[in-house]
Amino acid sequence: MLGIVSYGAYIPIYRLNREAIAAMWSKAVAKGEKAVANADEDTVTMGVEAVLDCLRDMDRRTVDGLYFATDSPPYVEKQSASIIRAAADLRPDILTFDVAHSLRGAGSALKVALDSVKAGSARRVMVVASERRVPAPNSDFELQFGDGSAAFLIGEGDVAASLEGSHHVSSEFVDVWRKPHDTYMQTWEDRFIRDEGYMKIVPEAVKGLLSKLHLTPKDITKAAFYGPDARTHASIGAAMGLDPKTQIQASLLDSVGNTGTALAPMILVSALEEAKPGDRILFATYGDGADAFLFKVTDHIEKVRDRRGIKRHLASKMMLPNYGKYVEIRELMEWESARRGARRSSLPVIWRERQMIFGLYGQKCRSCGNIQYPRQRICIYCQAKDNFDPIRLSDKTGKVFTFSMDQRAQEIVLPKVFTVVNLDEGGRFYSVMTDRDTTKVAVGMSVEMTFRIQMGPSEALPLEGSGLYNYFWRVRPIRC
Amino acid sequence: MESLKDKVAIVGMGCTPFGEFWDKDIVDLIVEAADEAFADANVTAKDIQAAWVGYTVSDTAMTGIILSSALQLQYIPVTRVENACGTGAETIRGAALGLASKTYDLVLALGVEKMKDAGFGGIGQAWPGKWHPVYGAAPEVGGAVGRYALAATKYFSTYGLSPDEGKKMLAKISVKAHYNGSRNPKAMLRNRITIEQVLNAPIIAWPLGLFDCCGICDGASAAIMCRTEDARRYRPNGDFITVKASAIACGPGWGKERTTYGYTVWEETEAAARQAYAMAGIKNPRKELSMAEVHDCFSVAEMIAVESMGICEKGHAREDIESGAWEQNGEIPVNISGGLKAFGHPAGASGGREVYEFYKQFQGKADEPSRQLKDVKMGLAHNQGGHPGNFVAGITIVGEPPSR
Known part of the structure; x- marks a missing residue:
């Protein structure tokens, strides 16, 4: 069949x-x-x-x-x-x-x-x-x-x-x-x-x-x-x-x-x-x-x-x-031009770190078991060297450990909600929260990962990322 | 390991007013601060054998040449140091080590920053390329306020403060800073503010509002330093100060990604304080220090730094803030200068400016009589760069010279 x-x-x-x-x-x-x-x-x-x-x-x-x-x-x-x-x-x-x-x-x-x-x-x-x-x-x-x-x-x-x-x-x-x-x-x-x-x-x-x-x-x-x-x-x-x-x-x-x-x-x-x-x-x-x-x-x-x-x-x-x-x-309008310098991305870096950026792979230390992101050579918990297993984090959920809401960030939808997330299965992910109601953002709230444009190629808005769509994972309140 | 305590002295200091100087460039600021310091120590540029210059975001400058060209120093060693907003402490430390090793006898430590040519308030995009292009963009490269605000949120939630209670507590720090700054002739922000003003100000990065943030500006500070045994050559009346401790702690950098980091302590500051107290022989900083100049780029930064340095017990800042323990007549005056908040924060210049405040207070030259502290013996200057979980912290302890 x-x-x-x-x-x-x-x-x-x-x-x-x-x-x-x-x-x-x-x-x-x-x-x-x-x-x-x-x-x-x-x-x-x-x-x-x-x-x-x-x-x-x-x-x-x-x-x-x-x-x-x-x-x-x-x-x-x-x-x-x-x-x-x-x-x-x-x-x-x-x-x-x-x-x-x-x-x-x-x-x-x-x-x-x-x-x-x-x-x-x-x-x-x-x-x-x-x-x-x-x-x-x-x-x-x-x-x-x-x-x-x-x-x-x-x-x-x-x-x-x-x-x-x-x-x-x-x-x-x-x-x-x-x-x-x-x-x-x-x-x-x-x-x-x-x-x-x-x-x-x-x-x-x-x-x-x-x-x-x-x-x-x-x-x-x-x-x-x-x-x-x-x-x-x-x-x-x-x-x-x-x-x-x-x-x-x-x-x-x-x-x-x-x-x-x-x-x-x-x-x-x-x-x-x-x-x-x-x-x-x-x-x-x-x-x-x-x-x-x-x-x-x-x-x-x-x-x-x-x-x-x-x-x-x-x-x-x-x-x-x-x-x-x-x-x-x-982005239906031409906006005031940005006075802050454009952010730049780098293709060699994105390519080198593709597992980390697209697949959202972190690593789990074989010595101490701690999950960490981004990729390290030396464990940030126990300092063991090059002793990790890759672990996919894009399918993990977590809880907001702390957050701030930046009204002046270079972002289309303000405020930009910076979010420190402790993942439920271990590890911490430092991220931006999207699809959120700012009146409901709170320490302890549950979030999940979502693949988004971190920096767009638009010059009208301050999102310039070397003319590329720079995709990355953000977090959002658990959707449904 | 030998302590640096009392081995080197500061015999002359200069500091420009801090502010938005549309008519001055980085060279003007360097010359102005250095001239005051030279005159104060009664030396000239020709007497300087080596120099340390610190700046972080000034892209009109490069290497130590900015200093040698501005002052026309003739082929002497100039070391450029950079520890982000904590650069100033590192200039003094470099100079002190150069003297303690007896490689040089008279040196200059100068911190400078020209920030107001950027075209916007705040620090902005200072370091494109220095951060991961995609992961690093998430926390907004220049968004120091967004990063420090993470600590405010966490401090409130850890210690059971509602956002309103927390913001009110922090507001008192800013009100104090402006009050102190209003009486300091070289300070950038000299207006007094009320708690209501602080609470009603626009939010910059929740929970921090406009008055929780320091003034980014232009400025320079300079110190002329020699070994303590030579100090009377420059200040025969003995009104110089000696370095009791100069400590730097560079964090392993991934605090914000480590689940063990709680966002309510500056671990690097804690470590630098440990080093500095050991070097200076301080057992009880709250009692032994006459004053503390603390890196208060944001209201929450002062509060957590004071706790991290053991001047206040962790989680108990609120009691100190409410009792006025950090005010001029409190147990330990914190940021009598107005701090980064009101005096202004030209990144690389702030660490030296903090020492300058002690230097003037010690000499009884606080300019405005109402802000002159009495019986000033030993002071602490705390300076840090980076952001919560990823700091480099510097602590300089200075004080009256040992009795001969």
Whole structure:
């Protein structure tokens, strides 16, 4: 049996009420809210979150590949999948690549992953979709776009959802596009895009799939598919002949927003969270054609229930108080130039210390047993020399030993919460706390690790890190 | 191991006013402090055989050449030392060792810092590249206040103080500093403040607010030193001071990462005090010292330093602060100068400036009569660089010369 072994998802903790956007631009009241990645998050960091959620209580070393789909990668030239692999501490002897340039990237990556496993070139492959597109202020996209990610572990054997079949359509249809130097997406009249694009292409792919499998729309228990907004999403479902009351998995468009490449995968995670053995789940991505898949849920679904997924991440949120805060963390403005000198990073150092930075490996002294971070030659407890075992700290939790909240740090979201954490299994990690409510930060509070951008490459804000995204682990209050 | 006690003397000192001097560069500051010290010791630059110069963030300077070029010293040895904000203590220690070894007979120790050309308040990005580029960025390279604030939070929680109680306790330290500074003509901040002002000031790094932080500024201090047996040549009336102890303790550096570090003690200061008391033969610092100039870059820094040096029992600073034990008429005046807080903190100059305060108090030349201490015999100057868990601390104990 070939299919989905495990799943995971991530939704940033910050949400912006659409009323705040409407109020900013004096628009008619808009419904719902959208998820907004924190200033230290991008598609790579959100991808890591989804991968780690997907691999909860599983052996990370069994993953043979990582295919990453996004239309908003941090680098235009430089792979993102390799960074996610390193942070998730997957084996380095695996195939990683990025799928970009189309909203359907996740579907394409999934197809390649299924085929890789089927062909026997990999036993287990991680498919990750992540999106953090920046919409133009005061555009319809601004109301719609949200941020998030999803991940699926594809494999053979004890799958939670087995593949029944897939069907793929390629189309030269142009709906939204962005050229290398465009800051924002462009599109055409929405009625044209809807009628000729969404409404025709996805149903065509699904029709092709069902006819291949000799099934009818009635055989589908739940359908997880892309739609740019709630209304169009419902119309696409109707065009496929699905019952809107029972057969369509809730679109997340009102609560998370349109997460582009990651939207259909996130809806699929939501469907799997609620699925029962025997359910048939349709999964369809859209963009330059469409990919349609049918999965049948197995008994093994019960083994992969303990995920933060969509449900728990959705319930765990902090509202951005106003549009200004959104502008701030999205870097939508040109800011006052920094008078303090830029911080610099160094590629040789980052490379030399890659295990320490990406995998968050510390070391445990073989002489005295104390865990320490960062890497040392001589034990900071017992002074034994070069006598350590590496130990991964990214999956450890801890308690705040002390903290301070710096209002003048070089950081987008102030105050910067410096945090000294004593790890529950030993060792101390000196870090920055993110995704926090400053009124609740306290000595003794429980925290966990999260992979973030420590210094960004932006020159407008004082985050210059030699033009690189400098990823590192921060701590956050245990999320959910 | 021999003690340095009373082997060397300070026979002349100079100190510029500390402040924001938009019209002075590092050379102006060096010349001004050195001129006062030369005149005070009745010597000239030509008499100096070796010099130690300390600065930490002044990027217009390089090596010892900044000193030799500013003063036009002619091909003598100049050693540049750097212990971050604790640099000043190291200049005096270097000079003292040069004299005690009898390699030189008359030397200059000068600390200087030109900080106000940077374009922003605070220390900022002083050392790009000196810290781990990613891990080191987490604790914000220049963010001394964020690091000291960690100790304030922990001190409050360890000793059961609410943030309000803790902040109020620390506020009294800042009020004292400003009161003392207001009467010191060379001090940077000469305004008196109230506890309410301190508590209502903007937060810089919670729980520390604006008035918990010292004034970063420009300044220089200088000492002319010789062996004690030669001191009367320069000060025939005998009003010189001798070095009773000069100690430095450099921490192993990973305190903040070690679970055994509690953030309520400056371990390096504790170690330097141990060395210094042993060298000076001090058993009870609280009783034996006439005054202490303490590295109070932040209010919490003074409090924890006083405890770490054994002048106050650990965890009991609050009682001392409330009883006024560290005020001018208290058991042991702490920072009668105004301290780094009010006198100002040009990093490399502060350690020497602390000794200058004792020197003037000892000579009865405190300028403003109301701040002149009586019966000044022995004083301590505490100077440290780095941040909690990762300090280098220096303690210089000076006092009246041994009776002949």
